[in-house]
Amino acid sequence: MTSETAxxxxxxxxxxxxxxxxxxxLLLDEGWDAVTHAAVARRAGYSKATVYTHWPTRLDLISAxxxxxxxxxxxxxxxxxxxxxxxxxxxxxxxxxxxxxxxxLLAGVVERAxxxxxxxxxxxxxxxxxxxxxxAVLESHVAQxxxxxxxxxxxxxxxxxxxxEGRPVGTAALDDLIDRxxxxxxxxxxxxxxxxxxxxxxxxxxxxxxxxxLPSGSR
Amino acid sequence: MTSETAxxxxxxxxxxxxxxxxxxxLLLDEGWDAVTHAAVARRAGYSKATVYTHWPTRLDLISAxxxxxxxxxxxxxxxxxxxxxxxxxxxxxxxxxxxxxxxxLLAGVVERAxxxxxxxxxxxxxxxxxxxxxxAVLESHVAQxxxxxxxxxxxxxxxxxxxxEGRPVGTAALDDLIDRxxxxxxxxxxxxxxxxxxxxxxxxxxxxxxxxxLPSGSR
DNA sequence: GACACTGTTGAACACATCGTTCAATACTGA
DNA sequence: TCAGTATTGAACGATGTGTTCAACAGTGTC
Numbered sequence: 001m002t003s004e005t006a007x008x009x010x011x012x013x014x015x016x017x018x019x020x021x022x023x024x025x026l027l028l029d030e031g032w033d034a035v036t037h038a039a040v041a042r043r044a045g046y047s048k049a050t051v052y053t054h055w056p057t058r059l060d061l062i063s064a065x066x067x068x069x070x071x072x073x074x075x076x077x078x079x080x081x082x083x084x085x086x087x088x089x090x091x092x093x094x095x096x097x098x099x100x101x102x103x104x105l106l107a108g109v110v111e112r113a114x115x116x117x118x119x120x121x122x123x124x125x126x127x128x129x130x131x132x133x134x135x136a137v138l139e140s141h142v143a144q145x146x147x148x149x150x151x152x153x154x155x156x157x158x159x160x161x162x163x164x165e166g167r168p169v170g171t172a173a174l175d176d177l178i179d180r181x182x183x184x185x186x187x188x189x190x191x192x193x194x195x196x197x198x199x200x201x202x203x204x205x206x207x208x209x210x211x212x213x214l215p216s217g218s219r
Numbered sequence: 220m221t222s223e224t225a226x227x228x229x230x231x232x233x234x235x236x237x238x239x240x241x242x243x244x245l246l247l248d249e250g251w252d253a254v255t256h257a258a259v260a261r262r263a264g265y266s267k268a269t270v271y272t273h274w275p276t277r278l279d280l281i282s283a284x285x286x287x288x289x290x291x292x293x294x295x296x297x298x299x300x301x302x303x304x305x306x307x308x309x310x311x312x313x314x315x316x317x318x319x320x321x322x323x324l325l326a327g328v329v330e331r332a333x334x335x336x337x338x339x340x341x342x343x344x345x346x347x348x349x350x351x352x353x354x355a356v357l358e359s360h361v362a363q364x365x366x367x368x369x370x371x372x373x374x375x376x377x378x379x380x381x382x383x384e385g386r387p388v389g390t391a392a393l394d395d396l397i398d399r400x401x402x403x404x405x406x407x408x409x410x411x412x413x414x415x416x417x418x419x420x421x422x423x424x425x426x427x428x429x430x431x432x433l434p435s436g437s438r
Numbered sequence: 439g440a441c442a443c444t445g446t447t448g449a450a451c452a453c454a455t456c457g458t459t460c461a462a463t464a465c466t467g468a
Numbered sequence: 469t470c471a472g473t474a475t476t477g478a479a480c481g482a483t484g485t486g487t488t489c490a491a492c493a494g495t496g497t498c
Binding site for chain 2: 031032033103104106107108110111112114115123124127149150152153155156157158159160161163164165166173176177179180181183184185
């Protein structure tokens, strides 16, 4: 349905591109309430009637905008080093929160998630997009049962520190959080020993948890 | 300013009480945007003009409401058992998020925190009120330098699990999170009164953390 | 180039809500 | 009782929303 490659009027393509871009800019710059058909049309340089034609409701605008934001989201490439990749992913997340106004976007979606099923899906989409890179890193280095709690601890801590305490989260703080979370984390039981780069002894299929040893001088 | 004990017209006292209560109910039930002078007046059973007289702007209404919510916030009493108190505090927090609609309230404040200095202070007030009990528990059991990160990890994880993953956070999940965080936490220096306020180790880089032993059968 | 088709435009419109004002009324303390 | 004040209900202009429509402009085809 998205691939209408057959003869899409270039005027429609232009309109979609410009209006969605204007909506995203407005949404990130000024928040959910600023996204109005009139404001979007003014910012995009189109008529209000045109915007109503393609996106009848405000939610249509915001939904298209968030979908595009998620589609275009880029994450730092994984190097294979667990701590470095976690640090990079969390730093990326923290930067999006502070400078990318992701905090306001997340808050807007959470605030209205109960009003509409569509917003609830957008919330899930945003969360999964923002955490997919970190989840992938954890899944490739850490026992399956540790992935979800470790992810929640790390992303939650960064979210709280940045959003509620308003303090800049630097490399030292991130390393501290990572060390704390990994202290109760078991390395992944790898079926492929060649690709395993986790420090620590090779873990068999047995359940006894062996904490990853903390590097004494991690900095 | 708040204690005008000298001859306060009972009509004003009634109005304040009823209108602030109606605002809180509206704010928690239907969110920030639902708090309108007209809606509040209708719900409280007063005239719109009266509401405008006492709270000229919408922010005045919401500010008074949140201040009252924070003032009346109650937390489970500490028993002295670290894990039990943390579990109780986190369960309380999770319950407020899911059933008390605290998630929507927090989101609304975060979303508009950059618009106004007043909202920023409300955000801080709400966060400190919601975490004061947990912070007190940690401060009385855990090394000073562990308090902030442990608090951020625990509250952040619960926030993320409840708000974004939408999963019910039961006792088992809370115990798991607590065990993970405490694994990299140093017990408080000592119980003797002379060292009560000592914030961690001396100017030294600090000794390697001595983890609190995990209870083997915590699940 | 002429043509039919369709997206875009600008203006107009009804409708709802917000913030304000004010004279009339109801309540309070002395 | 009475003066002072809080509350009321209704009105008003201003603003923004959602919709409609005839006129205009870009597109692909012949």
